[in-house]
Amino acid sequence: MTDPRPRVVLVDDHRLFRSGVRAELGDAVDLVGEAETVAEAIALVRSTQPDVVLLDVHMPDGGGIAVLTAVAGDAPSTRFLALSVSDAAEDVIGVIRAGARGYVTKSISGAELADAVRRVAEGDAVFSPKLAGFVLDAFAVGDAPVVDEELDLLTAREGEVLRLIARGYAYKEVAKELFISGKTVETHVSSVLRKLQLSNRRELTRWATARRLI
Amino acid sequence: MLPQPAAGIGDAPRPVPDPGLRGAPGSDPEPLAVPACDAVVVTAALPAPALHRRFYRATQGRALGGVATGLAEHLGLSPVVLRIAFAALTLAGGAGVVMYAAFWVFVPQRDDAGREGSEGRGQMVALGVLAAGGLLLLNSLGIVSGSSSLVPVALALAGLAMVWRQADASQRSRWRASATGPRGLTRTLAGALLLAAGLAGFLATRGQLGAARQGLVSTIVVVAGLAVLTAPFWLRMTADLRDERRERIRSQERAEVAAHLHDSVLQTLALIQKAADDPREVARLARGQERELRGWLYRPAGGSGGQFAAELERVAAEVEEAHRVAIDVVVVGDCAADAKVGALVAAAREAMVNAAKHSGVAQMQVYAEVEPTRLLVFVRDRGAGFDPALVPADRLGLAQSVFGRMERNGGSAEVRSAPGEGTEVRLEAPHD
CATH class of the missing domain: 1.10.10.10 (Winged helix-like DNA-binding domain superfamily/Winged helix DNA-binding domain)
Structure with missing residues (x-):
């Protein structure tokens, strides 16, 4: 592997938020793609097999959990980090139980997010x-x-x-x-x-x- | 009533009130308007005749259809007077019955959901008077002559009264959002049967049943034909009505959401645009709004059982507002707030204020845990820190309000800090 940076796919239905995350992560990760719907995300994760998927919990058509359940098994080395504005317990626990390796709120700083992505890529929980x-x-x-x-x-x-x-x-x-x-x-x-x-x-x-x- | 703005927006930092004075904060939708709210409840609980100048049929205190009671309320007279008037008019040729029936049909019931009038013997008497009056009326009009047709007509009138009463009852039960149930349907059917039997009997006594049968058959054929002919129209009309109803509900919901967003989010966005050159103010506004919106969206529907977590979150919100810092609160478990819990929350508030003032950072973490025998609160910042041994004696903030308060209530406080490593205050209170 020539590029040691984790390959990341960003899934969020808000363009504004995606561009914000893109700017905050900067060069810390190798952003290989973005998706704004559940269907797009499923296709993108299957085709790119990224190290880490930054996954919005709340999206139309089932949200992050739908993506997690759909690609389960199709991307064995991909790890998911859930991003959400919600602090509702059922959302958090739900997405973790569906297979995400961690959960951070969207108000997290860029440096902390990059660190969380790196840790998830290494197989740790966040x-x-x-x-x-x-x-x-x-x-x-x-x-x-x-x-x-x-x-x-x-x-x-x-x-x-x-x-x-x-x-x-x-x-x-x-x-x-x-x-x-x-x-x-x-x-x-x-x-x-x-x-x-x-x-x-x-x-x-x-x-x-x-x-x-x- | 519109939801209140964020707990604490534009709200000067208040001293922590005695928790005993507050009800369950989670279940209290208008914490700032308690006296006004009480007053509203009191007026709503009274019949408030002055407010209802429109003529409604009463749903309580009524003898029959609520016409006399409603009219009495409307005219400011005693219902008894009107009842006597109706009875007198009835016995004097039957005009009272016609009036009463007309009012019953055309005047709407008052929507007093949840309250049910007394229905019993009084109503039977009233029904009897009404039926007698009806018979008198028919008699005077020459429709009923002789005692032979009296029974069928009485039967028909009883059926009619039954159906009408049931129509009222099912309207009331719709208001109460409870199904009418098979009992209501049975009553309506029984009433209709009585009516039909009465009418048939009436025709039979007059020897016109044979003629009526022929007329009836042709009428049924015509009605059936009309029904088939106009069925698509009726179906479309009911579908339209249903759609319209659904659309109205949806637009009401939308209006409610819009009202809330206008009062909260749009106002805050306007403030943020004005304060665009003050990042800390923008952050404070955004955070306060976020807290408010989050509470609105995810507030538990049933209200929280314990109050410790809610109290702690409330004081954290106050400190956030007053000192422009961000405080993340995590509470594990919950319990009812008594005086000792109140003291703990007050001490935690003091620790937060202290961190906000002296740490030099705008972020802190509060963690609280309810254990079987004790309550723990940690207030942590990653700010400047200090050497606890070197705190001058005149800096009374932490010493007095935190340590003193905790010790007076049988608890303890501990400060861990070192220059450059932030500060953590640990508070412990006994709990049973």
Whole structure:
């Protein structure tokens, strides 16, 4: 690979927003294409097989989740980073459960976005403080019966990592705070992401069914 | 009522009120207009006769169709007077019945959704008077002569009253958005049957049934022919009516959205254009508007159960407004707000204000978690930071309002900071 920059496809139905993201990302990524509808996005992802798709959650015809489900399996090395103006829990959890590797809000700065794209391209998960809060909420020790120990509970360490992220700590700061390596933080976050996608905890199911995602 | 602008736009920073005084903030759509709102509710709960000068048939306190009660309300008289007048007119030749029936048909009911008048014996008596009057009227007109045709005519009148009453009842139940149900349909059908039986009996007693049968057959044939002939027209008309109704609902919704956007988003955009050379002001306006619009779009329909999260978000919004900073609030769990929670929220507010004033950055993160036995709040910024050991004693902000407040309420506060590394205030309060 000659160009070390991640190859990125940008999917958003607002032209204004796309041009803003394009300008903010600048040379940090290799932008190989843009799509403004779900159908365009599906075709583009299949044909270009990018490293990362920046995916708008809210679009006509099903939004980001429709793209994720349509290309599932067609682009095995492509990773998705959801971008949204919405902070509604069901949107966030829904798009993560459909397979996105991370979630950031559209108000994120250009540098932070470029960093998030790079991390997703490397296979890590990107959690915003808001997403970390939702996950803690969903996995909070509550009345929900635990069906699968391995998937339905966060380990103490994962909880600590998520709490620090929710408090606004960057991964590096989390690592320093907990005296662990940055790679270990990534591992914990990826593990949480996997649980989030596979667990059938009641709260997750409820959010998903409310949006008819299952 | 139009939605209020963003909680706090153009709103001077207020001291945190005693949480006990506030109801559930999430379920209170007009937090700024509580007294006015109460007054409106009170007037709406009264019958308010002065407001309704139009003549409606009453749906409560009525004896039969609500004509007398409605007319009494309209004229400012006692319903009893009008009832007596109707009865007197009825017995004096039956004119009262004609008047009453005409009012019943042509005067609309008042739309008092949710309230149901008493229907019982009084109504039966009224029906009896009305029927007697009707018979008298028919008698005086020479239509009914002799007692043999009295029964069928009474039967027909009873059926008619039943159908009319049911028509009123189904209109009221439409207002209440509840289906009329099979019972209403049964009543209507029974009424229609009674009417038909009565009419048939009337004709039979007069020996005109045979002639009527022939007339009836030809009438049915003509009506059926007309129905077939005009069916496309009727179908089109009902479809048009339905479309028009749907379009009206849609345009009402659109008008509501437009009104909200006008009051909020368009106003803010105008302000932003005026303040275009002040990036911080633009950011503040945009953020306040974003918060307001987000609340409007995603506000939970049922209102939130706990108030801690809502209180914390409210004070964060106030600090954002007053100090032109951006505060991201993440709350895990929620609980009801009592005095201790109020103190915690007030201390958190002070920590936010402190960060806004001294950190030198316009961004901070607030994280709160409700645990079974304690509440935790973290206020973090990535600003200048300071050495907590070197804070001069006269800088009372953090010491008094944060530490003092927390300790008085059985909690604790802790500050972690170093020059250049930002500041994090950790607040902990016991919770049961």
